[in-house]
Amino acid sequence: xxxxxxxxxxxxxxxxxxxxxxxxxxxxxxxxxxxxxxxxxxxxxxxxxxxxxxxxxxxxxxxxxxxxxxxxxxxxxxxxxxxxxxxxxxxxxxxxxxxxxxxxxxxxxxxxxxxxxxxxxxxxxxxxxxxxxxxxxxxxxxxxxxxxxxxxxxxxxxxxxxxxxxxxxxxxxxxxxxxxxxxxxxxxxxxxxxxxxxxxxxxxxxxxxxxxxxxxxxxxxxxxxxxxxxxxxxxxxxxxxxxxxxxxxxxxxxxxxxxxxxxxxxxxxxxxxxxxxxxxxxxxxxxxxxxxxxxxxxxxxxxxxxxxxxxxxxxxxxxxxxxxxxxxxxxxxxxxxxxxxxxxxxxxxxxxxxxxxxxxxxxxxxxxxxxxxxxxxxxxxxxxxxxxxxxxxxxxxxxxxxxxxxxx
Amino acid sequence: xxxxxxxxxxxxxxxxxxxxxxxxxxxxxxxxxxxxxxxxxxxxxxxxxxxxxxxxxxxxxxxxxxxxxxxxxxxxxxxxxxxxxxxxxxxxxxxxxxxxxxxxxxxxxxxxxxxxxxxxxxxxxxxxxxxxxxxxxxxxxxxxxxxxxxxxxxxxxxxxxxxxxxxxxxxxxxxxxxxxxxxxxxxxxxxxxxxxxxxxxxxxxxxxxxxxxxxxxxxxxxxxxxxxxxxxxxxxxxxxxxxxxxxxxxxxxxxxxxxxxxxxxxxxxxxxxxxxxxxxxxxxxxxxxxxxxxxxxxxxxxxxxxxxxxxxxxxxxxxxxxxxxxxxxxxxxxxxxxxxxxxxxxxxxxxxxxxxxxxxxxxxxxxxxxxxxxxxxxxxxxxxxxxxxxxxxxxxxxxxxxxxxxxxxxxxxxxxxxxxxxxxxxxxxxxxxxxxxxxxxxxxxxxxxxxxxxxxxxxxxxxxxxxxxxxxxxxxxxxxxxxxxxxxxxxxxxxxxxxxxxxxxxxxxxxxxxxxxxxxxxxxx
Numbered sequence: 033x034x035x036x037x038x039x040x041x042x043x044x045x046x047x048x049x050x051x052x053x054x055x056x057x058x059x060x061x062x063x064x065x066x067x068x069x070x071x072x073x074x075x076x077x078x079x080x081x082x083x084x085x086x087x088x089x090x091x092x093x094x095x096x097x098x099x100x101x102x103x104x105x106x107x108x109x110x111x112x113x114x115x116x117x118x119x120x121x122x123x124x125x126x127x128x129x130x131x132x133x134x135x136x137x138x139x140x141x142x143x144x145x146x147x148x149x150x151x152x153x154x155x156x157x158x159x160x161x162x163x164x165x166x167x168x169x170x171x172x173x174x175x176x177x178x179x180x181x182x183x184x185x186x187x188x189x190x191x192x193x194x195x196x197x198x199x200x201x202x203x204x205x206x207x208x209x210x211x212x213x214x215x216x217x218x219x220x221x222x223x224x225x226x227x228x229x230x231x232x233x234x235x236x237x238x239x240x241x242x243x244x245x246x247x248x249x250x251x252x253x254x255x256x257x258x259x260x261x262x263x264x265x266x267x268x269x270x271x272x273x274x275x276x277x278x279x280x281x282x283x284x285x286x287x288x289x290x291x292x293x294x295x296x297x298x299x300x301x302x303x304x305x306x307x308x309x310x311x312x313x314x315x316x317x318x319x320x321x322x323x324x325x326x327x328x329x330x331x332x333x334x335x336x337x338x339x340x341x342x343x344x345x346x347x348x349x350x351x352x353x354x355x356x357x358x359x360x361x362x363x364x365x366x367x368x369x370x371x372x373x374x375x376x377x378x379x380x381x382x383x384x385x386x387x388x389x390x391x392x393x394x395x396x397x398x399x400x401x402x403x404x405x406x407x408x409x410x411x412x413x414x415x416x417x418x419x420x421x422x423x424x425x426x427x428x429x430x431x432x433x434x435x436x437x438x439x440x
Numbered sequence: 441x442x443x444x445x446x447x448x449x450x451x452x453x454x455x456x457x458x459x460x461x462x463x464x465x466x467x468x469x470x471x472x473x474x475x476x477x478x479x480x481x482x483x484x485x486x487x488x489x490x491x492x493x494x495x496x497x498x499x500x501x502x503x504x505x506x507x508x509x510x511x512x513x514x515x516x517x518x519x520x521x522x523x524x525x526x527x528x529x530x531x532x533x534x535x536x537x538x539x540x541x542x543x544x545x546x547x548x549x550x551x552x553x554x555x556x557x558x559x560x561x562x563x564x565x566x567x568x569x570x571x572x573x574x575x576x577x578x579x580x581x582x583x584x585x586x587x588x589x590x591x592x593x594x595x596x597x598x599x600x601x602x603x604x605x606x607x608x609x610x611x612x613x614x615x616x617x618x619x620x621x622x623x624x625x626x627x628x629x630x631x632x633x634x635x636x637x638x639x640x641x642x643x644x645x646x647x648x649x650x651x652x653x654x655x656x657x658x659x660x661x662x663x664x665x666x667x668x669x670x671x672x673x674x675x676x677x678x679x680x681x682x683x684x685x686x687x688x689x690x691x692x693x694x695x696x697x698x699x700x701x702x703x704x705x706x707x708x709x710x711x712x713x714x715x716x717x718x719x720x721x722x723x724x725x726x727x728x729x730x731x732x733x734x735x736x737x738x739x740x741x742x743x744x745x746x747x748x749x750x751x752x753x754x755x756x757x758x759x760x761x762x763x764x765x766x767x768x769x770x771x772x773x774x775x776x777x778x779x780x781x782x783x784x785x786x787x788x789x790x791x792x793x794x795x796x797x798x799x800x801x802x803x804x805x806x807x808x809x810x811x812x813x814x815x816x817x818x819x820x821x822x823x824x825x826x827x828x829x830x831x832x833x834x835x836x837x838x839x840x841x842x843x844x845x846x847x848x849x850x851x852x853x854x855x856x857x858x859x860x861x862x863x864x865x866x867x868x869x870x871x872x873x874x875x876x877x878x879x880x881x882x883x884x885x886x887x888x889x890x891x892x893x894x895x896x897x898x899x900x901x902x903x904x905x906x907x908x909x910x911x912x913x914x915x916x917x918x919x920x921x922x923x924x925x926x927x928x929x930x931x932x933x934x935x936x937x938x939x940x941x942x943x944x945x946x947x948x949x950x951x952x953x954x955x956x957x958x959x960x961x962x963x964x965x
Contacts, residue, residue: 065779065780065890067779067803067804068778068779068782069799069800071794073787073790073791075787095794095797095798096795096798096799097795098791098792098795099791099794099796099798136782138782138783139783139787139790166783194791197787
């Protein structure tokens with residue numbers, strides 16, 4: 033009891049101190065605090081060449097329109113702003129003159145680079161993105177084919193309200209099941225640009241139809257919206273410059289060497305008309321660089337499993353040996369497309385997008401040291417061996433082809 | 441026969457109220473000295489300030505001419521029916537009574553006549569007054585210096601009912617009452633062992649409240665029992681009206697939001713505590729019994745944990761701990777993430793939340809504060825309101841205010857969800873006093889989250905853990921068996937293993953009898 037009474041003075045001053053500290057809490061001013069409705073969430077960013085630097089366009093999400101449960105559809109779900117400046121940051125900040133909120137880049141889904149800027153070189157503009165603390169590195173980077181990025185960003189899309197989101201998810205999906213596109217994010221792009229033994233690729237995006245129409249919500253009311261955004265082909269980069277585009281078949285060939293084409297369909301003609309289709313379900317690839325007789329040799333080993341997905345001709349798939357025949361055909365098809373891709377790149381672009389140089393670097397560092405300065409030329413004349421092993425596991429839910437039954 | 445006795449009893453039991461018959465006293469006083477009955481009545485009446493509930497009754501033993509004895513008791517506190525029945529029912533002849541001296545009469549009454557337990561012989565009126573105040577009856581014989589006090593405490597009391605605060609699905613339904621003796625009996629009924637000790641005492645200069653310390657000798661640590669007695673001895677106050685008074689006087693940390701003394705309404709919880717070596721403190725006049733030492737984990741264990749199956753109980757304990765964190769942190773995490781760390785949210789969720797916040801005029805912190813305070817108001821009102829309307833008003837209030845606030849654009853729907861899940865989680869914590877500390881700390885965390893974001897929340901959590909680890913309850917580390925880590929006690933902390941696996945008593949609580957049972961399959965020795 034007496035202890036408590038004596039402690040009364042100390043207690044009172046402790047309480048006072050606590051109150052003063054409470055006051056301190058109010059004085060902090062909540063450093064860096066931003067409410068959700070003060071943010072302009074950027075879903076996509078576009079970069080184009082401008083006369084005096086860059087023209088940056090930003091697709092801002094209109095959350096009120098997206099989240100509205102009823103009464104939506106009146107306003108566009110996204111708004112695209114654009115501004116030019118000497119640097120990227122310049123342009124971004126200049127946009128504040130036309131925008132009520134602060135641009136928030138952490139949720140960027142996709143970065144579109146205009147073809148003219150891409151051909152000129154993107155190393156400089158990527159610096160700001162990798163340096164700025166707010167930007168993550170998990171967005172996809174694509175190149176606008178024959179168009180400016182601003183035009184791509186101004187197009188609305190159907191089904192997915194946010195165009196950037198639609199691009200992000202459909203790139204994910206098409207890489208998995210169609211295979212002529214490839215995901216490229218900031219990290220892989222920057223490391224590929226900086227590497228001598230590995231070239232970078234970027235998926236191309238094109239606008240089908242008149243881009244002018246894509247600016248309004250009206251066009252989304254049709255069952256076949258026009259214009260459409262479509263991914264098409266892979267752009268091959270040498271260092272940070274876009275060199276040219278690969279066709280569908282060559283893009284696939286590149287995909288096989290990367291082993292990420294599980295789910296992609298492969299088809300080849302039957303001996304007497306029609307096609308046979310195989311759907312790959314599992315795939316593993318191994319790119320190696322070796323030295324043979326004092327010369328670099330590249331090799332690709334691909335192992336894949338697949339299912340028979342369609343048969344348009346009279347082949348008795350139940351017959352012993354016919355499956356192994358099909359496997360051989362599939363292997364052949366894969367090998368040809370890989371070789372075609374390699375030859376085209378070697379001949380036209382001279383950029384080692386397959387990563388033979390990196391593989392050689394890992395396997396034979398000493399030899400790589402000797403060749404790395406001259407690698408683009410060495411790569412152009414590189415001998416490449418392709419070894420494919422395909423297993424067809426299932427033939428589907430029917431045996432004989434439907435065509436066969438028709439003819440009987 | 442019996443009716444006749446009763447009639448006689450009623451006739452003899454003529455009430456003498458000193459205030460109403462001030463002049464009747466001297467006329468019936470053959471021996472009007474200090475020890476005379478009328479003098480006694482006058483003294484006791486003066487001592488109690490002529491209280492209207494004081495009953496003074498005069499009886500003649502062996503008929504109308506027999507020696508006079510008088511009883512004094514407080515109406516409503518004493519149950520005197522048996523006393524008067526035995527006085528009037530005695531069949532000794534009148535001569536025997538007349539021949540005996542007043543001392544002999546008293547002795548005879550004490551030894552054979554009175555059918556009342558707990559009779560004490562006292563000297564002087566000053567000892568009779570406290571006894572009468574405690575509900576006993578003072579019995580005087582005319583002309584005798586001594587008097588008897590009879591243990592007639594009784595009167596109206598609440599029966600044993602189901603406890604309101606700690607209800608269970610499975611388990612005993614009885615709860616403590618306001619009467620100390622009933623409460624100790626409830627525990628004794630569960631532990632029929634000679635080693636169960638009850639040390640009684642009175643605390644409070646004015647209220648003279650009965651307080652009992654209960655423990656199992658040979659189980660509880662002597663040091664803890666001594667410490668409890670020592671702390672109780674040091675209490676010097678006017679009044680103890682509830683065990684909360686005692687708790688505040690003897691708890692280790694007055695300025696911690698966390699309770700370091702456990703309280704319960706359930707005899708089975710007390711019995712389990714005693715068997716783990718704890719010490720219980722009963723206070724007359726309240727159904728809440730204190731249990732020390734208290735551990736942090738104890739507040740997340742319901743009595744039912746030991747009655748349901750072990751797997752289920754273990755999952756429930758994990759659920760309660762989860763709810764603890766939800767109740768503590770949900771609003772502050774929401775504030776921190778939405779105002780400082782938007783990059784942590786998946787994009788679709790961020791867009792959804794941002795869409796909801798369109799047009800909300802307040803920062804998230806103010807929004808959360810408004811909703812939390814509204815809820816606290818509703819809750820407090822629900823407790824204070826008459827039972828019949830309390831519940832419905834609070835439910836309607838929450839619904840209407842939540843719904844209306846969202847539609848008026850004052851708060852975002854997500855915030856309503858956060859606040860409701862917080863509120864519900866808070867009720868999962870079984871101990872009310874722990875739930876209160878959560879409610880206090882939640883606001884603190886909301887403050888640091890709004891000022892410093894997740895950084896503030898983490899610093900706050902570190903501070904909280906440091907504080908918890910610094911707490912002690914009667915010499916026992918509050919965070920035991922986690923800090924210090926006691927491996928053997930993990931069997932019954934976050935998880936509860938089957939009863940046969942709980943072979944040893946928890947070491948977190950000092951006890952002098954470590955082994956509880958034989959190993960599974962072995963013979964109990």
